[in-house]
Amino acid sequence: MFVCWIWWLGRFTNIFFLYPQQTDLNSFLWTIKRDPPSYFYGTIHVPYTRVWDFIPENSKQAFQESNIVYFELDLTDPYTISALTSCQLLPQGENLQDVLPRDIYRRLKRHLEYVKLMMPSWMTPDQRGKGLYADYLFNAIAGNWERKRPVWVMLMVNSLTEADIKTRGVPVLDLYLAQEAERMRKRTGAVEKVEEQCHPLNGLNFSQVIFALNQTLLQQESLRAGSLQVPYTTEDLIRHYNCGDLNSIIFNHDTSQVPNFNNVTLPPNEQATAQEIDSYFRQELIYKRNERMGKRVKALLEEHPDKSFFFAFGAGCQSSLANSGRENKDILTS
Numbered sequence: 001m002f003v004c005w006i007w008w009l010g011r012f013t014n015i016f017f018l019y020p021q022q023t024d025l026n027s028f029l030w031t032i033k034r035d036p037p038s039y040f041y042g043t044i045h046v047p048y049t050r051v052w053d054f055i056p057e058n059s060k061q062a063f064q065e066s067n068i069v070y071f072e073l074d075l076t077d078p079y080t081i082s083a084l085t086s087c088q089l090l091p092q093g094e095n096l097q098d099v100l101p102r103d104i105y106r107r108l109k110r111h112l113e114y115v116k117l118m119m120p121s122w123m124t125p126d127q128r129g130k131g132l133y134a135d136y137l138f139n140a141i142a143g144n145w146e147r148k149r150p151v152w153v154m155l156m157v158n159s160l161t162e163a164d165i166k167t168r169g170v171p172v173l174d175l176y177l178a179q180e181a182e183r184m185r186k187r188t189g190a191v192e193k194v195e196e197q198c199h200p201l202n203g204l205n206f207s208q209v210i211f212a213l214n215q216t217l218l219q220q221e222s223l224r225a226g227s228l229q230v231p232y233t234t235e236d237l238i239r240h241y242n243c244g245d246l247n248s249i250i251f252n253h254d255t256s257q258v259p260n261f262n263n264v265t266l267p268p269n270e271q272a273t274a275q276e277i278d279s280y281f282r283q284e285l286i287y288k289r290n291e292r293m294g295k296r297v298k299a300l301l302e303e304h305p306d307k308s309f310f311f312a313f314g315a316g317c318q319s320s321l322a323n324s325g326r327e328n329k330d331i332l333t334s
């Protein structure tokens, strides 16, 4: 939902001449034809170990040969993490308990207690072997939740599922590429600032956010009660990515971390709210953002015609923010 870059590129091919590499069908690599060539690469926010072996050699080679690597955000910069943390917080002195309707607050608290209780059983022996403990992980993701803005709590609740917890503790592919770029002493940069990704989310109004949080909690409660199957998991996303199934990655709305509220069984007034949220996200986080990022990419390429760029942006429509909190910083500093 957030990025949908590659989808966007398909629609703006008049800006650059892009074509998918023909040698590997399952490739998320696009070449910008110039001398030396530059590249767009569609990454994914899942542990790199789950996808690395499936990434075609031509993509790895393009990464190695490029001079400058650009990401959406600079996740290796401590400022990114601290800016994100403060952008997610409620204004000074406010607490979720003061802000949320009583019923929602109570259900949220109960759900987080459930997650905390379940977390040790969700973690894999591999994670424990790496010294990743449930208490630590819960605090890294959900600590300080009472001070977060409701929209961020909603995203957080969405990422506190068994399938997602099992993927924690290994750098996600974009972060891994950033670390590799640093190790190879490449020049790196980011086309966006945290605030540009964060502020649009904070711009949903109160009734919209409460609706979204309520729907998210209802979904988690159904999952807990066993009356709902997990609709789409990280595992599905990884499988589609490894098969190079671009359409599933990009067009399947269920892959987004912002839940899709357009549920036809909702009563009409709630359906209208769902639609409002959907078009707000589409406008702010896809159209406006793509245009902004596109302009910056174009400027960079024009400014450095002699350099080979590797732009690594999310291929799926996932938020790079929901999963880039303290935990990444800890991975970086460990």
Ligand SMILES: *[C@@H]1O[C@H](CO)[C@@H](O)[C@H](O)[C@H]1NC(C)=O
Pocket (backbone or CB within 6 Å): 205, 206, 207, 208, 276
């Ligand atoms: C939120 O925005 C929607 C649509 O723009 C509007 O109908 C609604 O009244 C707003 N709610 C609040 C609390 O501002």
Ligand SMILES: *[C@@H]1O[C@H](CO)[C@@H](O)[C@H](O)[C@H]1NC(C)=O
Pocket (backbone or CB within 6 Å): 101, 103, 104, 210, 211, 214, 215, 218, 270
């Ligand atoms: C949450 O959603 C349910 C079902 O759509 C609705 O009946 C309930 O009033 C909502 N609660 C709040 C606090 O909005």
Ligand SMILES: *[C@@H]1O[C@H](CO)[C@@H](O)[C@H](O)[C@H]1NC(C)=O
Pocket (backbone or CB within 6 Å): 228, 263, 264, 265, 266
């Ligand atoms: C829509 O909502 C109903 C009731 O809340 C739920 O049973 C159903 O699974 C939902 N459908 C989708 C596609 O999310």
